[in-house]
Structures are given as C-alpha cells and as structure tokens.
Amino acid sequence: MQWLLLLGAEAQHDTLDAALEALRTLGEVEPLTRERLTDAASGAPKRYRNRLVSLDVPLDREALVDACKAIERAFGRGSVDGVPLDIDVLACCVDTHWQVDAHARAKGEFDAPHVRLLLADAGLDGRFDAAG
Numbered sequence: 734m735q736w737l738l739l740l741g742a743e744a745q746h747d748t749l750d751a752a753l754e755a756l757r758t759l760g761e762v763e764p765l766t767r768e769r770l771t772d773a774a775s776g777a778p779k780r781y782r783n784r785l786v787s788l789d790v791p792l793d794r795e796a797l798v799d800a801c802k803a804i805e806r807a808f809g810r811g812s813v814d815g816v817p818l819d820i821d822v823l824a825c826c827v828d829t830h831w832q833v834d835a836h837a838r839a840k841g842e843f844d845a846p847h848v849r850l851l852l853a854d855a856g857l858d859g860r861f862d863a864a865g
C-alpha cells in the first residue's frame with residue numbers, strides 16, 4: 734500500500750532528514766518535495782519545516798498511524814517543548830489514484846497554505862479523488 738505523508742516540525746527542530754530515515758525502517762520512502770520553511774497555519778508568528786514523502790509499506794491505515802505516532806514519540810513528541818516531529822497521513826494510493834484520507838480532509842489539511850504549497854511542489858495539485 735502506498736501512502737502520502739506530510740512531515741512537519743517546528744523550525745527549531747531540524748528533524749526531517751532523520752525522520753525520513755526512520756520511515757525507511759517501515760518501507761520504501763520516496764521524497765516528493767524538498768524541505769520547505771512555511772508559516773504556521775494558525776497565523777502564529779512561527780515557522781515550520783515541511784516535506785511530502787510517499788511510503789510504500791504493507792500496513793493498513795491504523796497500523797501505519799500507530800507506527801507514525803511511535804516515530805513521533807521517538808523524536809521527543811510529547812516530552813519536549815513544541816513539535817519536534819509531526820507525521821500526518823494525507824492520502825493513500827488506490828488503483829494508481831490518490832484518495833484523500835478522511836481524517837486529513839476533516840482536519841482541513843488540504844486547505845492549509847503549507848499543504849497546498851507542497852502539493853504544488855510535488856505536482857500533485859488536483860490529483861486526488863473526491864472520495865475518501
């Protein structure tokens with residue numbers, strides 16, 4: 734199963750390269766964008782590092798989300814200040830089509846400026862099925 738993941742970290746945490754290596758322990762990782770510095774979606778005066786990757790892994794959604802949460806914790810999420818690493822599942826690939834993840838849609842991830850910027854970077858704008 735192929736998944737589209739958004740990696741994020743508050744800008745003071747330079748973790749995304751190491752996070753990519755951690756994801757490689759789960760399956761085949763392909764970076765879809767370089768790392769971008771983006772303004773906080775909330776409008777707060779802070780910046781994030783963001784990057785899109787695809788991950789090919791024999792895990793269902795629940796197991797993948799659990800594995801991502803475990804990696805976030807290993808990078809200090811919940812035990813250090815701020816957001817050292819956030820991994821969000823944006824979509825999965827079904828029959829060569831990207832299908833938006835229901836949780837990501839409900840959170841409005843696809844409307845966030847940093848996500849739109851990265852999707853454009855990856856050439857994925859408008860490449861999603863409405864279902865999901």
Ligand SMILES: Nc1ncnc2c1ncn2[C@@H]1O[C@H](COP(=O)(O)OP(=O)(O)OP(=O)(O)O)[C@@H](O)[C@H]1O
Nearest residue numbers: 798799802816819820821822823834835836837840
């Ligand atoms: N597609 C998904 N991506 C991430 N978490 C998901 C997803 N679907 C379900 N979940 C579950 O929902 C919970 C809350 O997800 P959410 O993305 O809001 O948390 P978060 O990563 O702490 O927030 P944020 O991404 O805003 O920092 C997660 O801990 C996870 O168990």
Ligand SMILES: Nc1nc2c(c(=O)[nH]1)N=C(CO)CN2
Nearest residue numbers: 741771772773774781819847
């Ligand atoms: N630009 C940007 N803003 C955010 C991000 C993010 O990854 N990038 N993640 C958030 C929740 O973790 C909240 N706001």
